[in-house]
Amino acid sequence: MDLKNIASLSLFYPEIILTGTILLIVVADLLLRGGRRGLALIAVIGCIGALLATFDLYGAQPGLLFHRMIVLDRFSLFFKVIALTATILTIWMSLGSDEIKQVHQGEFYTLLLACALGMFFMASSSNLLMAYLSLELVSLTSYVLTGFLPHNRRSSEAALKYLIYGGVASGTMIYGMSWIFGMAGSLDYAAIQAALAQNGINKAALFMAFIFIMAGFGYKIVFVPFHMWSPDVYQGAPTPFTAFLSVASNAAGIAIMIRFFFPGVSRVLPGGDWSFVAGVEWPHVLLFVSMITMTVGNLCALNQKNLKRMLAYSGIAHAGYMLMGLAVLTNDGLSAILFYVVVYLIMNLGAFLVVAMVANVTGGEDIEHYRGLAWRGASVPAICLAVFLFSLTGLPPFAGFVGKFFLFSAVLKQGGAFAVLAVVAAINSVISLYYYAKIVKTMFLDMPYPENKRVAVAVNNFTLLIPLTVLTVVLGVYFAPLAQYTNQSLFFFVK
């Protein structure tokens, strides 16, 4: 199915609902001055509407929309669900955050939803131009949201750093895209694949082009060496947005990368494995990048004093784990990544939620602020954070273990050199335990100093915290339905 502009609109209503909500918030912001909850309510209702619409589209015929610019298939729908879920949870989280109270609510929700819209396009673009534009939409809104705290030097500095890194990365990426265009004569993924399948393509040039494009994707997924911005941005940005960035932006980056490198330029073989253009060994590059990313992330996280910064480095490490699934070039690997994306969304958002809750009361995110948290009247958030952190480590019976289990098994199934990758990843899990457990130690094993005040956490945050914790445990034990869903989401529409 290959639809023209007007005909495409009938399969485009989640995006239309989202756009409508954005405009509605702008108007409502003018009318309801200071109506913080009202705006959030509009945003949440809009997102839920879009979410329902997205689920509705599971029944529709997959196809290409808008002159082959956008593809509608189960893979893109999966990432749309992820983006919307992350947005809804972020809005919910922002309601309980003191940081967001100080800023203009209307703009915050508008930009957040615009960012989600960009992620919709990232997941579904089937044209390099569309891919670039969607990536830029997400980036631009993210820059603004990072620097959203007024009169906060860290926030402004983070935004500037993010902007500069983002500019360089996307410039590099579009340069690589121009090489592809030069070689294939088209920006359309299907046309590129057809062109690359013919002989006479310069392998070295194609390889370089892929590397350049990876720079753009890598900066979104946060893998080494495009990771330098993330600790500063994570630390400086308002916590709810950091949470959003860490899960949704990462997921969208994964989506766009899978879309380009798998159905875009590779071909699927009958057994569920993928074959790349002969002579252009980008998976081998990913193999090394994956190892280096997880190791750098984990080693740098070891000595962090600030929890948000530590979680930034842990995010880098997790990006490295997810890349393993890309490097093996199998459907098992991709399915494991999708599973991990869901699990990571739940546990990382949960961790940031506790960070926001504690920061509201203690006024800081340093690890020292967590000293004896469990003994200072905040035992429930402390237990929840411990669950999230152990889940991030990959310990059963938590969801993070199952995610890692699927990734490891996808890697080990390939055997050979990938066994080394699996061993590196396993050792990295042990390293990561040290810094995650350090937080747990600070909360439970260290007794509070006399000057540490009691922590009275706002109970309304529990409405989000408890479900996320329960989900982390439940998905660690009863994961069959989710595994089935991610397996089914691995359907790409091409041609």
Add this chain to the structure above:
Amino acid sequence: MENVLTYMTFIPLAGAVVVLMLPNNPKLIRWVSAAATVPPLLMAVWLFNHFDRTQAGFQFVEKYQWLPAYNISYYLGIDGLSISMVILTALLSFICIFASFGIEKAVKGYFALFLMLDAGMMGVFCALDFFLFYVFWEVMLLPMYFLIGIWGGPRREYAAIKFFLYTLFGSVLMLLAILALYFASEPHTFDMTVLMAQADKYGTKALPIWPFAQWGWGFQHVIWMALFIGFAIKIPAFPFHTWLPDAHVEAPTAISVILAGVLLKMGTYGILRTNFPMLPAATADLAYWFLGALGAWNIIYGALCAMAQKDLKKLVAYSSVSHMGYVMLGMASFTTQGINGAVLQMFNHGTITGMLFLLVGVIYDRAHHREIDGFGGLAAIMPVYTGITALAFFASMGLPGLSGFISEILVLLGVWQRYPVLTILGASGVILTAGYLLWTIQRVYLGPPNEKYLKMPDINGREIFTLVPLGVIVIIVGVYPSVVLDLLRASLDHINQIVLPHLHS
């Protein structure tokens, strides 16, 4: 009784949930927790009575699909090897709850975590699906970390994280090995019984990669090693033992008992459950050095270290290292006596060391230190306590008539038939053991009474209640070892028969 193993595993877990919901009343929490460990104990007695001792295979089997796409199932069952450990776990959990009644700090958290630990331990010994096994194996780590880290001694944070990191390192290697076995089996499965049945399929031809090519190691050897390191850390075998003295010294008494009584056994249990029947060829090739020689070294090294200790608890901890060496040595002999002796030693060590740690706890609660040289003449001050201690010490030493003797003599008899040199080394450990234990008795209990402790009260009723069951078992097994050996024999012979054809000499 259907699903008895599920009940044994999950009743403590349900107890943990109940405890978390109770009001903050320490007394109530203690008794509810104690109640939660009673059903598993009764069921263990029931199992003991209904277990078919002639059958080598798995009994009381339960199997349900969990994740069919990956062939992961919820699969429980016990054979002669596991039933001894299940009984030990049920008994020690029950006793340790009572030994924990003195805990004052965050009572609710302590007992909830303890019950979770109980559930995890029981699950490890019952699981017949490798995935399930791994989940239970890891589930134990978290409660243990907190139990040592929150309720432990002065250096508890260091000890807790050290324990955690060591064990996790071993278990991620184990996870990789499990996955490799999964992909090597056809159809892919985590079912341990199927993996055992396919034991001959896993390649033994040397891998063409450095350094395995030089060593002549095939796929099976590499997997064996990965599993072995995971288990050796738990045993703990030299050089992975250094977490143990720290963890033991810092842990509260009851947790030390569980640690020595149950957790250490998981290492040797895992080797017998997985390495032996699933990787028999590699077991035959590697057992001499990695189980036999290392075991003998463990015996001597542990005993020498114990001899040098000034802290009573550390002495008992190192004596565990030494005694677990007999288990490894016995396993490596591949003889009926050796392997039966090894598993009997696992059981006996659980009861004897449990007693020793409880006894150390008694004295620590009164004197608030454990310096061996800081006491003296306790026999005159605490006669009952000294009597029970003497029983435990003599059992640990291997005095005839007590349980330790039977298992050690069986091990040495078995090993003599295959490795005479190792037997001599192992037997010399008996002398060293007698040396450090008698020397300790002399320093702590004999001689003129220390004036500081003249007023020290003798052992109380609750403490006697925790010690007597173990003491009775030590004597019964010492006089009539068939109580336990009958349970083991059929299954262990079966496991041994799988490996024997692969032995070269």
